[in-house]
């Protein structure tokens with residue numbers, strides 16, 4: 497039987513190990529190395545490291561839909577992805593001191609008034625409860641230890657020799673037959689170093705670019721009452737373009753300037769304190785475009801073209817840029833028309849402007865009372881190319897990438913990827 501080393505005791509690594517020992521795999525053949533602490537020693541300020549990783553100190557919301565939280569169904573199909581999500585949720589319940597308190601919030605049906613123009617993404621979420629995650633962690637850890645799984649805590653993996661199958665830490669080197677690489681967001685730099693060192697090919701990524709839209713909140717209130725962080729979307733399959741509203745902020749909602757690679761782009765945030773209430777709403781209107789040859793370079797060019805006087809652009813038929821939460825102006829050069837936007841976006845600006853026109857139909861008071869900050873952009877981090885049947889690297893079939901280190905963005909998908917790999921290991925031993 498294979499000797500398995502799991503780098504990262506986060507959500508993905510722990511779910512993988514659990515699947516293995518649940519099915520009789522000898523725990524003694526599994527070693528999990530983590531740079532953080534075991535659940536008994538882990539301190540609240542250790543947000544990203546230790547048993548259950550970032551998931552251990554998270555909000556404990558387990559999303560339950562294949563369109564949310566990263567990629568699973570692209571590897572294994574919808575039905576299998578949902579089956580794996582169920583397994584992750586069952587694991588959280590199983591080690592929960594009060595499993596009956598794990599509840600699923602049921603979204604309401606899509607309201608009729610938006611239907612002709614947009615879809616509204618509503619998805620179920622299981623709530624584990626932050627307060628219980630520590631207890632879950634301890635119970636879960638005890639189970640794995642009882643099954644013989646070896647843990648190395650406070651041990652950072654510094655290098656991995658893919659050719660000779662060993663993992664290097666500051667004081668040891670450990671051989672493996674199979675490696676599960678589950679380092680999460682806290683290990684993303686390490687993952688990128690390895691990708692460079694071993695020249696790992698990437699998954700082709702779509703472009704994600706658009707604008708940050710802002711308007712007084714009352715125009716959107718009837719939708720906000722149904723879904724605070726509403727997600728409108730539409731898709732043009734034949735044109736390889738889809739659009740969605742992204743990261744909605746309300747009540748005390750501010751637009752923020754981001755500086756990436758020396759250029760300005762926009763994002764938004766909401767303050768919790770009532771003192772900051774400005775009764776505004778802002779959200780990204782992001783477009784995902786498939787089939788652009790070098791999406792990173794293309795996006796960089798678009799962003800560059802949308803800079804004027806050292807910052808991004810603002811357009812509104814009637815309004816001025818808003819103030820920041822500190823009371824200053826949001827840095828943006830106001831333009832009188834959208835010529836620069838149409839020029840920069842290479843034929844794709846029309847999708848955004850159609851989205852806004854249709855919002856005016858479903859929110860009839862909106863009219864000209866809105867503004868857009870240009871651009872909003874997401875530079876997607878490279879994702880190593882893996883074999884879809886077991887998430888192993890195409891050039892190194894005994895090395896499996898899982899969780900946020902691959903393509904997950906949340907707990908359910910990370911756990912599901914771990915279990916998926918474990919199933920493959922079980923089938924081949």
Ligand SMILES: Cc1cc2nc3c(=O)[nH]c(=O)nc-3n(C[C@H](O)[C@H](O)[C@H](O)COP(=O)(O)OP(=O)(O)OC[C@H]3O[C@@H](n4cnc5c(N)ncnc54)[C@H](O)[C@@H]3O)c2cc1C
Pocket residue numbers: 503504505506507508509529530531532543544545546547548549550551552553554555556557558559565651652653654678679680681682683686898899900901904905906907908910911
């Ligand atoms: C504050 C916060 C709240 C969140 N809330 C939610 C939520 O409510 N719902 C949700 O779905 N998602 C949430 N997330 C995201 C979720 O926690 C992650 O998507 C998930 O934990 C990723 O699982 P993973 O196993 O890939 O990585 P992680 O859980 O991050 O685990 C990675 C582990 O690898 C270890 N590691 C990294 N590098 C090395 C190295 N070189 N050597 C040894 N060990 C290493 C780390 O110590 C860590 O324990 C939240 C994230 C944060 C930060």
